[in-house]
Amino acid sequence: MTEIWQRPWWFTNSSKPLLQPTWSYLLDNHGSLLHSHLFSALFPAAAYFVICTWFSCLMLIGPSQWRVPRPQILAVGHRSPSERECVVHTLLLSLFFVLPAAVLQSVLRTHIELPSRAPTILELGMGLMASLLLFDTQYFVWHGLHHVCPGLYRSVHAKHHQDHSGLELPISLAHLLPWGLYGGPAYHDKHHKSHKWHLAPYFIHWDRLAGTLAP
Template identity: 30%
Template structure:
């Protein structure tokens, strides 16, 4: 079978671009919430809470639904209101006090007119994947450093480890320094790749979901690490081992950096 010629490739690119165009037209509508300086904060916190909510409901139901035990990584642990509420409160507090002013500055410095054309679907997928791989490498290096240097751990990263057994709302229970470090990595990566604004939104949604799932404490048959072959993606089991043992599995998502540097630890599959 011969490969695609240039005209066929152009047709495919145009069709994939048209596939995303209605969505992009809604996003760039002058009357849409997306044009508000409040949008990025509202978008980020809403996406995070919506992704956490199903796991919070499961945690509430857990004592009365024995069938959930087969999916719980720590069957004898269920977060209490005294653990859930401070995590949610700190997330809201940091977004209002620190994230919102930064997003205002970003909004004020952004161009007045957005691109009229949507990204191609393949371009969007490739950029999201590369952003995830870059973020994984950057956070791996940051994470190892903050575990190996006692002062950095005590001053900045220890907050995130106050809950040894993870749960969804503990995902963003972290110091301001850690929050801005992760945000900085995200911002640099999308700028470096020249990502389309729609690609940036999609990346943030996927990144938030993967982070919440990693901390959820539930290992379902449809969890992301079960869908990615060859053990390339660690997922919730991989990250939970980091929280319980501290000295392994420093990468947030993929396993190649831990494998290469000898910090990978595997759990027995359930």
Template identity: 30%
Template sequence: MHMLPTEHGEAPILQGLWESVRAGQEEILLSPYLPASYAFLTHVLLCAPFLALDALGSVCQRVRSWRVSAGSGPPPPLRRWLDCFWRVLYRYLTTVLPATALLHGLRGPARLPLLAPSCPQLFVEVFACLLLFDTLFFIWHVTMHRFPRLYRSTHQQHHLHRVTFALAAQDSSAAELLSLLLLALSSAWVVGCHPLSEAFFHMVNSWLAVEDHCGYDLPWALHRLLPCLGGAPCHQAHHTLHSVNYAPYFTHWDLLFGTYRAPVRTSCPA
């Protein structure tokens, strides 16, 4: 495969991947329907391991012992997953997909760069997007909780899940789903991401949201490896108490504003 050189005369490590993605796919990559479709499909696929865990949890005590709310009963049944899936799909098809396609069209034509980002560039851009999205979501989340009318019309649907599961990360009103996708797209736009960095950001963003809502305090979860993340135990505390742990991923804003509540962690078997 032909590698395009950078301005320093070396091809980025990710150039081959980027050329494979671009090859004959520019129409798809520039499609106004891509952002919403990618968000929905990525979310559903990343939920699959937790669907398997929930199925195992109905027969395996060890899996149930990993649950954040170990005393809340068995994991959600398949029927609850299916009901949630159809609700989310309906809101994407009727609101999120047409709205984001319209906004994409208003931005005008775009062109894909020939060069892939370097690995350090990709890491910095993805991390910057996560920090910015975390900040914007914290502000929006607090606002939704502080104004009762806004809470009832936009955010209350999401809080019907007192005990969360992975797919429920996007079981929200159509207005909230659209607002969260716009916050993510705006974060990438403000940072000025390379399209490959943006795709990685949206994937990591989806994984963190799924992990936050999965209902499991797994030994290998990211919040156990990175102490700056709140993870599922912190977010479960938000769904239980409503007035704490507003930030989606990182803990610094809640610590700064006094809304952080340390969760009672489960004891994970070795």
């Protein structure tokens, strides 16, 4: 009984973590697919499109109070694009940017031998958080370059500022993490109202250190 109390299910380092049956099934039945370059290229592109589609549906059918209004920052002579145009733009972005980038990453990566042991819930959560922090860092730099290089902004990033919309869902990291560490949609919306603030997509630490956190 003491051993169970000391090793809760979400922290266990036992030989059979909670996710082990699912992980073993995937390795035994789809191991060659998981190791293939094609899967590692198509999966992130497909996941990106599915997630965008899911949030697009929420924008269309979800409660109006979830929606973060588009800020009125469009240049004179520009109009706000329709939902259909936004969906088409997302498809084109997936086809000509996300998918080629995923293919290039897949080709350049070395072979990764997948472990037979599944991660624990804690390890999975820590891995996801580390991935978010790494993405937050590289996006902060890449996003900042778009706003200091006029040509890069006009040719690549301006379309995003025209298409911008957001969802403030009742359950999100912005509401779960303490001390406002995770900005959320309302945080990013301030960037669309004033381009000099809030360059990071998720967390606020880089904006705080760089002086781009809105007062």
